Amino acid sequence: DIVAIPKDDPVAFTFFTGYMAMFAASVFFFFERNTVSGKWKTSLLVSGLITMIAAVHYYYMRDYYAATGTNPTALRYIDWTLTVPLMCVEFYLLTKPAGAKSSLLWKLIIASAFMLVMGYIGEAFVPLNADGTPADGASTHSFLYGALSTLGYLYILYTAWFGEVKNLADASGNPTVIRGIRMLAWFVLVGWAIYPIGYMCMPGGWLNTALGWTSSNVDLFYNIADAVNKIGFGLVIYSIAKSDTTSTA
Amino acid sequence: DIVAIPKDDPVAFTFFTGYMAMFAASVFFFFERNTVSGKWKTSLLVSGLITMIAAVHYYYMRDYYAATGTNPTALRYIDWTLTVPLMCVEFYLLTKPAGAKSSLLWKLIIASAFMLVMGYIGEAFVPLNADGTPADGASTHSFLYGALSTLGYLYILYTAWFGEVKNLADASGNPTVIRGIRMLAWFVLVGWAIYPIGYMCMPGGWLNTALGWTSSNVDLFYNIADAVNKIGFGLVIYSIAKSDTTSTA
Ligand SMILES: CC1=C(/C=C/C(C)=C/C=C/C(C)=C/C=O)C(C)(C)CCC1
Ligand SMILES: CC1=C(/C=C/C(C)=C/C=C/C(C)=C/C=O)C(C)(C)CCC1
Numbered sequence: 001d002i003v004a005i006p007k008d009d010p011v012a013f014t015f016f017t018g019y020m021a022m023f024a025a026s027v028f029f030f031f032e033r034n035t036v037s038g039k040w041k042t043s044l045l046v047s048g049l050i051t052m053i054a055a056v057h058y059y060y061m062r063d064y065y066a067a068t069g070t071n072p073t074a075l076r077y078i079d080w081t082l083t084v085p086l087m088c089v090e091f092y093l094l095t096k097p098a099g100a101k102s103s104l105l106w107k108l109i110i111a112s113a114f115m116l117v118m119g120y121i122g123e124a125f126v127p128l129n130a131d132g133t134p135a136d137g138a139s140t141h142s143f144l145y146g147a148l149s150t151l152g153y154l155y156i157l158y159t160a161w162f163g164e165v166k167n168l169a170d171a172s173g174n175p176t177v178i179r180g181i182r183m184l185a186w187f188v189l190v191g192w193a194i195y196p197i198g199y200m201c202m203p204g205g206w207l208n209t210a211l212g213w214t215s216s217n218v219d220l221f222y223n224i225a226d227a228v229n230k231i232g233f234g235l236v237i238y239s240i241a242k243s244d245t246t247s248t249a
Numbered sequence: 250d251i252v253a254i255p256k257d258d259p260v261a262f263t264f265f266t267g268y269m270a271m272f273a274a275s276v277f278f279f280f281e282r283n284t285v286s287g288k289w290k291t292s293l294l295v296s297g298l299i300t301m302i303a304a305v306h307y308y309y310m311r312d313y314y315a316a317t318g319t320n321p322t323a324l325r326y327i328d329w330t331l332t333v334p335l336m337c338v339e340f341y342l343l344t345k346p347a348g349a350k351s352s353l354l355w356k357l358i359i360a361s362a363f364m365l366v367m368g369y370i371g372e373a374f375v376p377l378n379a380d381g382t383p384a385d386g387a388s389t390h391s392f393l394y395g396a397l398s399t400l401g402y403l404y405i406l407y408t409a410w411f412g413e414v415k416n417l418a419d420a421s422g423n424p425t426v427i428r429g430i431r432m433l434a435w436f437v438l439v440g441w442a443i444y445p446i447g448y449m450c451m452p453g454g455w456l457n458t459a460l461g462w463t464s465s466n467v468d469l470f471y472n473i474a475d476a477v478n479k480i481g482f483g484l485v486i487y488s489i490a491k492s493d494t495t496s497t498a
Contacts (some may be wrong), residue, residue: 002309002312002313002317003309003312003313004313004317004324005327006323007322007323007374008374012323013323013327016323016324016327017327017330017331019300020305020306020327020331021331023302023305024301024302024331027297027298027301028294028298031282031290031294032290032291032294033281035287035290035291055338100381102267115407120375213311234391
């Protein structure tokens with residue numbers, strides 16, 4: 001069994017790069033965890049877990065895509081089912097010293113679970129003809145569940161920018177935390193917004209129908225977004241932890 | 250599945266040696282990280298990540314080459330896509346105490362991305378006949394994209410020898426750092442220059458056409474260059490870190 005990446009397949013390329021980048025990022029977070037002060041160690045561990053979980057899923061998704069040329073939709077959502085709640089945990093850990101209660105964590109997790117279940121129904125159960133082309137009602141189906149999913153996304157976005165997470169960050173009075181939460185909020189606004197773009201490339205999706213972007217672009221966008229968000233999020237937390245460790249040393 | 254290395258195939262030989270050397274180098278850098286002072290730990294970790302990422306890619310490239318006898322071009326550039334930016338991070342980490350701003354890191358990364366994208370187009374999309382011989386326009390194609398790629402390379406070379414990296418090293422006033430940056434700059438000048446030699450061995454490349462060096466030499470040169478640069482770069486940083494740890498102990 002050899003791993004062969006066709007030279008002209010950017011999706012296969014990003015699956016492999018993503019795999020390796022997630023792997024390397026985990027090693028980075030696990031090692032550097034020893035260089036931050038005690039209260040930051042759990043956050044860095046969670047960053048490493050997010051990328052480690054992703055590395056394993058990318059390993060399988062890469063092979064699945066190489067063997068079938070189709071979107072590994074189930075594996076993708078299995079990954080998100082674990083990693084998105086862990087990102088909610090990151091928000092919670094950052095705001096806990098300022099008094100975040102576990103109800104905040106649950107609200108974020110429920111909103112993200114809703115977002116992912118709706119997205120999965122939208123993607124996995126879109127009506128297709130036997131040849132993979134969109135059947136009647138495919139566009140309606142993908143639009144409807146995409147819109148529902150977006151409600152969950154907007155809730156998280158609101159919480160990070162104007163709601164509880166933002167208020168707790170302000171209340172912490174720690175400029176490093178305020179700056180950090182602001183950067184994570186930007187990730188949710190810009191980085192997470194790449195996912196719906198990928199979603200709309202599926203058969204029956206708007207970018208597929210209107211602009212002719214094929215369904216392999218779904219994974220291209222998801223792979224780019226995952227690298228930005230999982231590794232980027234972790235690096236933001238790492239840099240908060242580092243500055244806070246230095247300033248209180 | 251056994252690993253069989255033909256006795257008379259230096260390319261297969263260097264793929265395996267490269268794999269093992271990268272693996273061993275990672276273990277070395279990860280362990281020795283504990284013996285250097287705090288501010289050097291991240292640099293040593295990055296050295297270890299570079300060789301660890303390479304070890305995984307060499308594992309796959311070795312098998313790919315053994316199974317197909319052709320150049321694992323996509324895997325090669327996937328490796329560089331991750332390891333070259335990490336080398337830019339090494340330059341950044343070394344010059345940061347002297348005031349390097351993250352814009353320096355981004356300039357180096359963009360120059361190296363340009364270098365690699367042009368190189369990839371040059372290598373992966375060279376016009377070939379069905380039997381693998383160069384088709385019309387192959388030489389022009391490889392020359393053109395090779396020349397474009399070289400612009401990115403020259404930018405990095407300039408920055409390391411005369412530009413921002415050099416100036417910041419001087420400004421640091423730390424003789425260990427000045428000497429270290431000077432050695433890394435030599436690597437970029439001499440070690441990195443081995444890659445274009447490999448590139449010119451591809452079908453339609455100048456060394457292939459003019460001197461008849463076959464395309465398996467592409468990987469021979471790349472493997473030698475990778476060992477020199479990835480491990481050598483890391484060892485230079487290790488020795489800087491070690492002398493600095495002793496002198497400030
Ligand atoms: C809004 C929206 C979506 C959003 C997905 C998001 C925002 C996923 C985030 C994943 C992350 C952050 C993973 C990191 O570990 C879907 C489900 C594609 C369906 C279409 C509408
Ligand atoms: C100039 C030039 C090239 C340079 C490649 C280099 C300089 C690669 C460096 C790789 C490193 C340093 C990897 C280490 O981890 C190419 C792309 C072959 C194309 C032809 C012109």
